């Protein structure tokens with residue numbers, strides 16, 4: 049942006065070269081530090097400090113007292129075969145389940161015994177993992193963290209210049225972008241925006257960022273290049289992508305986690321190689337002349353804008369021992385070669401009138417979502433129109449974040465944004481997303497019965513894979529809830545709505561406690577903590593797990609006080625013993641109910657005739673670990689994925705056997721209301737309208 053404004057392309061390129069050299073140097077330093085740290089052993093006192101900060105969520109692997117480890121060894125097939133009779137229809141089978149449960153079929157065990165050293169199991173070398181620091185969030189008023197380099201190559205927060213990072217590189221001379229990204233570098237994502245709008249967007253982003261976060265150490269989330277990537281390897285990775293299953297690729301993604309992003313970068317460890325980015329076939333390097341081509345054909349305009357204008361108790365009660373929380377660092381940290389990824393901001397966007405509008409799906413706080421058809425390809429997509437009406441200052445930051453993150457990330461459990469298209473004016477911007485038939489909230493509202501345990505496992509595994517991918521890539525979602533989990537009729541779950549998501553490790557201003565919808569908000573946020581971490585997302589995952597099992601929200605408070613009250617009544621009132629630091633939280637001054645016991649088990653009994661959702665010991669243990677008060681002790685996504693519950697019967701249901709529903713998102717809103725209405729008369733009408741709505745799948 050600055051280059052365009054002040055120096056033109058020449059300056060821009062020169063600056064870019066400098067930037068590249070700097071990035072390359074940093075990358076080398078990082079790698080060097082990594083190598084250095086390999087030989088240093090565990091005697092590093094800073095490692096202990098990191099371990100405490102990390103709260104045991106390190107990628108290096110946390111051993112739980114119950115023996116859940118990080119070993120990913122496939123069980124002998126014969127064992128599973130021996131208990132086929134115990135399976136529910138659609139359960140994941142060893143060996144064939146790579147596409148069922150996020151590639152964890154190899155974790156399936158005979159009976160859920162979690163011994164980490166069972167005989168006869170073929171040990172697959174666990175991928176070395178990178179340690180992940182707990183994000184550190186500084187109060188704006190607090191002293192700025194001093195820049196320092198981490199000798200182990202781990203994430204460090206360093207002071208960075210207030211100015212935005214340099215713009216992305218120009219494509220090489222004569223470069224004509226391909227339509228299909230699979231033929232390109234797997235890490236290349238090209239956000240096609242015309243030059244003028246690019247400048248405008250960047251300028252606005254910079255302005256909004258500066259306003260929102262005055263802290264000079266903040267850098268915006270931007271997708272930028274990693275130095276040192278090998279193009280050949282990228283191409284090979286892109287080719288490999290085509291042959292790996294999503295589940296396999298999720299596994300791969302975890303292995304490929306970059307040690308830490310360069311500050312200000314969203315490091316997309318693009319697990320599956322090249323993402324297929326649909327983009328304008330006529331897009332190319334943008335010139336002012338080409339820009340004019342973007343003028344919409346008024347006669348053929350999709351009338352979106354106009355229409356808009358008119359219309360276990362231990363987790364909470366028994367403090368974990370030190371040994372439980374001990375972080376076992378990876379002995380041989382994997383040296384990850386960062387992938388090369390860049391967004392070409394200089395290509396032209398397609399116009400929204402290349403899509404035919406089908407119906408309005410939903411309207412959220414930040415955008416209106418439409419179902420539409422790509423006129424060229426016939427593909428059905430979801431178009432999220434960025435809401436601009438409240439934005440007197442320009443392009444909304446939330447949307448910029450969302451676009452940045454979603455264009456950068458590619459994972460089977462994260463909704464895919466294919467491209468960005470523009471409306472008649474530059475302030476009407478749409479994200480073109482893969483279309484999903486439902487969101488989890490809508491589906492649960494229409495279901496007669498809650499999901500059973502094996503279905504919950506299938507969904508939860510996918511959710512955890514997505515959250516793990518985000519956390520691995522230094523992003524907090526900060527608004528996980530059932531309406532932000534999309535479902536399709538292939539049993540796939542995908543996380544959407546990244547408007548509140550945030551790169552962590554960067555300072556956040558104090559008022560950002562108001563993230564996460566109330567029902568899914570963690571106690572530390574409700575109690576006003578100024579430092580929070582990946583654990584806030586894990587609390588939300590716990591609430592979602594409970595909601596999936598019960599088909600109703602776990603804690604549905606109307607105010608923050610009521611929300612905390614509901615949490616405390618169910619999980620017991622926390623204290624310093626189970627949650628060190630609790631007493632110092634700003635919100636603790638309020639007089640809360642004194643509930644000495646954790647009563648969660650009453651809501652999810654092991655056996656019941658009361659109609660309450662059943663949950664095994666292992667399932668309850670996972671739920672308790674997700675709903676652990678102390679964020680430092682709360683289970684991480686990575687550890688949750690290894691939890692015994694997913695390995696015991698009933699095994700996670702295969703996605704193919706998940707119940708399917710009529711696509712709510714294709715119905716008009718009136719019909720949707722019928723569907724959700726508790727009124728029996730309406731229900732009757734609905735039945736007539738929809739036939740077998742809510743029928744469960746073949747084996748459901």
Ligand SMILES: Nc1ncnc2c1ncn2[C@@H]1O[C@H](COP(=O)(O)OP(=O)(O)OP(=O)(O)O)[C@@H](O)[C@H]1O
Nearest residue numbers: 410412413414415417430481482483484487531545
């Ligand atoms: N790719 C998609 N396919 C189908 N439906 C979608 C898609 N993306 C979003 N939706 C629907 O639109 C709704 C709102 O989308 P989204 O959450 O992204 O918007 P928002 O304005 O950020 O919402 P919120 O108010 O929750 O922040 C979702 O709950 C979902 O029902």
